[in-house]
Amino acid sequence: MCAFVLVAEDDVKQAELLRRYLRHEAHSVLVVHDGREAVDQAKLRQPDLLVLDVMMPGIDGFDVVRALRRDSDVPVLVVTARSTAEDKLTGFDLGADDYVTKPYDPRELMARVRSLLRRAGPAGHRSVLPxxxxxxxxxxxxxxxxxxxxxxxxxxxxxxxxxxxxxxxxxxxxxxxxxxxxxxxxxxxxxxxxxxxxxxxxxxxxxxxxxxxxxxxxxxxxxxxxxxx
CATH class of the missing domain: 1.10.10.10 (Winged helix-like DNA-binding domain superfamily/Winged helix DNA-binding domain)
Incomplete structure (x- = not known):
């Protein structure tokens, strides 16, 4: 299942790692490095999945989820070093669909990506703007x-x-x-x-x-x- 995935991650090395694994599975990937751009691009491009770090400049990942959930049902996979139970509960309460803590096994991450995309339905059901x-x-x-x-x-x-x-x-x-x-x-x-x-x-x-x-x-x-x- 090929999809358009938006990655919001301010760590360049982590972003490149995510890009590489997603492209290996034939997904189209757009990377942004701050929270405000993540909101803007998610609304503009309407991705099939958002892979989202929590600790980013501009606004943090939790605020990104809060902003998007006002009018978007894009699946959100949170990937972050913040691993406390309170952080996870906050993410889920705001509307995140899954939560992976760093460091992570890339194979597990890709399995979670596939699971979220299957639940969301066929890739490409959202309009991909030029x-x-x-x-x-x-x-x-x-x-x-x-x-x-x-x-x-x-x-x-x-x-x-x-x-x-x-x-x-x-x-x-x-x-x-x-x-x-x-x-x-x-x-x-x-x-x-x-x-x-x-x-x-x-x-x-x-x-x-x-x-x-x-x-x-x-x-x-x-x-x-x-x-x-």
Whole structure:
């Protein structure tokens, strides 16, 4: 069962671990790092599951659950180091569906994810809104890309790279991260291939590829997407 999972976790290493395990089971993943963004993205994207840390900047995970339960029934799996009985009861009373304490066995976590998704019903029953930055729109359901309404012909690898960047605007992804997304972790391609993909994408979506509005190079690190309009 493939699903769209929103991960709210301020610890970058923990977030990457969660992303890796979820993607291994073919789920689409969006990671955010603070509570306010978790609420905003949950309301905007309507995920099939929210994996939520409690101790985050902005507002904490309990406040996130409280805000979402006013008008959303998204399944919420709390993953946190706060393990007291009082904390667990607070989470459940506010509307969390399950609670896992750190450190956790990733196999148990994935089993709980599968259980929650089965209980919620078929994945994709919630509308998945397109990923948008300015006039650049990527529709994950229809598998299309448009700029100012103009359709863009992307290869499958280019689409997956653009999807990864659009899912986390402003975040820098390394060439290897982008290649793993485009070609899979078990496929050997050189990091120069990422430069080729980005060059082709710029040619297709940028008004002036030499002065990119969307796809930005972070020298020595990788690439990011930003709203230049």
């Amino acid at each position: 990923l948008c930055i300015g006039a650049l729109v990527l529709d994950q359901v229809r598998h299309t890309v448009r700029v100012h309404g103009r359709p863009i012909d992307c290869t499958p690898a280019e689409f997956r790279i653009l999807e990864a960047l659009l899912a986390e605007p402003g975040r820098v992804l390394s060439r290897r991260q982008l290649l793993n997304r485009a070609h899979g972790e078990d496929t050997f391609v050189t990091e120069r291939t990422a430069d080729t993909h980005l060059k082709n994408l710029r040619r297709k979506i940028e008004a002036d590829p030499r002065r990119p509005q969307y796809l930005h190079t972070v020298y020595g690190v990788g690439y990011k997407i930003a709203d230049g309009g």
